Amino acid sequence: MVKRFVPKIYFDKDRCVKCGECAGICPEGAIEMAEYPEVDDSKCIRCYACYEVCEYNAVKIKQKALPL
Ligand code: SF4
Ligand code: SF4
Numbered sequence: 845m846v847k848r849f850v851p852k853i854y855f856d857k858d859r860c861v862k863c864g865e866c867a868g869i870c871p872e873g874a875i876e877m878a879e880y881p882e883v884d885d886s887k888c889i890r891c892y893a894c895y896e897v898c899e900y901n902a903v904k905i906k907q908k909a910l911p912l
């Protein structure tokens with residue numbers, strides 16, 4: 845099966861201090877603060893503003909395989 849890979853944002857809960865900076869900077873409103881931040885993948889445009897803003901290195905990017 846052919847797959848394509850898309851970057852996916854996730855959060856390292858061991859590093860996250862729940863400050864909400866990532867949710868505040870996201871231009872698409874794709875991050876919601878529950879106990880920890882959560883991303884709505886359907887809204888995320890992969891701009892990585894959240895990744896850049898997090899001082900705690902808690903925002904991570906992984907390559908997720910999607911079937912075509
Ligand atoms: S900016 Fe970083 S530490 Fe703050 S809530 Fe987001 S992931 Fe957690
Ligand atoms: S990569 Fe950009 S659009 Fe996606 S969750 Fe982070 S700030 Fe929002």
